[in-house]
Amino acid sequence: MIVRPHLHWFRLLFVWRGSVLPYIVSRLALVLAVSVLSVLGRHWWMSAHAESALSIPPFTLMGIALAIFLGFRNTVSYDRYWEARKQWGALLIGARSLTREIASFAPDEVALQRRVARTLAAFAFALKHQLRGTDPRADLACRLDPAVVDRVCAARFVPSALLLCLAQDFAAARRAGSLTDLQLQSMDTNLNLLTEASGACERIANTPIPYTYRVLMNRTVMVYCLLLPVGLANAIGWLTVLVGPFIAYTFLALDVIGEQIEEPFGNEPNDLALAAMCHGIELSICELVGETPRSSLPEVVDYVMV
Secondary structure, eight states: OBOOOOOOHHHHTTOOTTSSHHHHHHHHHHHHHHHHHHHHTHHHHHHHOGGGOOOHHHHHHHHHHHHHHHHHHHHHHHHHHHHHHHHHHHHHHHHHHHHHHHHHHOTTOHHHHHHHHHHHHHHHHHHHHHHHTOOOHHHHHTTSOHHHHHHHHTSSSHHHHHHHHHHHHHHHHHHTTSSOHHHHHHHHHHHHHHHHHHHHHHHHHHSOOOHHHHHHHHHHHHHHHHHHHHHHHHHHGGGHHHHHHHHHHHHHHHHHHHHHHTSTTSSSTTSOOHHHHHHHHHHHHHHHHTOOOSOOOOOOBTTBOO
8 A cells, every 4th residue: 555645746747656657667668659650650551551540530539448448447446456355444443342342241351361462463463464364374483373274274264263263252252151141142243244244254354356357457558558659749849849648648647556456365565564554453453452463553664555
């Protein structure tokens, strides 16, 4: 996630870090080269092939359709991004609720309270690793007993295994008389909330936007941006060198932004800062039971927080 202070509009014109320019600068250079060639060759083309010369009106119609298409694609991508953020908000709510309940329902069970807080923190980090396809063992080892780490890491879905550990701890506390049936039922409701949120995140991660849709979008935008200077050259001359790349920047940037946010759990600059959110969850639940957090807030590198 890009983390930058609000800048004056004039400074925003020259921002490099935190923009999508590094991802499209090579394509913009190609459009610039086509623009220069189009302007240099426009007189020869008009004299030799005047009947097939391109003009601005067809590109105007194509540009409107392409803008609508890009807007629809970016709306779909942002819906996925926002849905992912809401599910991590639900994780925070569920984790806080469970910690609050165990702290109030079993005030004398300090060891259980702290174990629940550590397991919930481990659950958040395990879900982050599962969504990003990385190994969770290091983050689990500093929060859980070695035997528990070995058991849950042997499972295919580590977050679900950790929720099972929590359910077993609550059931054991009920058998020991530390919890009543109604209290256990209330805590089970929050466990279900965590299960639903993690399952929704897996659904988003495992159901990408169809690949053919991305191919169509990329080809259409690129072909339009390369043909546009040819149509502009006869109408505005050397201004094509400025106008062509600028219009291409708009379309290419929208395309790249849509690609980045459609997979919100990755490590790209515009993806969700899962590590920071995991730290926030751990910090808030550990504070409720007097436990020491094992994580620290990730550093912002080049205005990007992971």
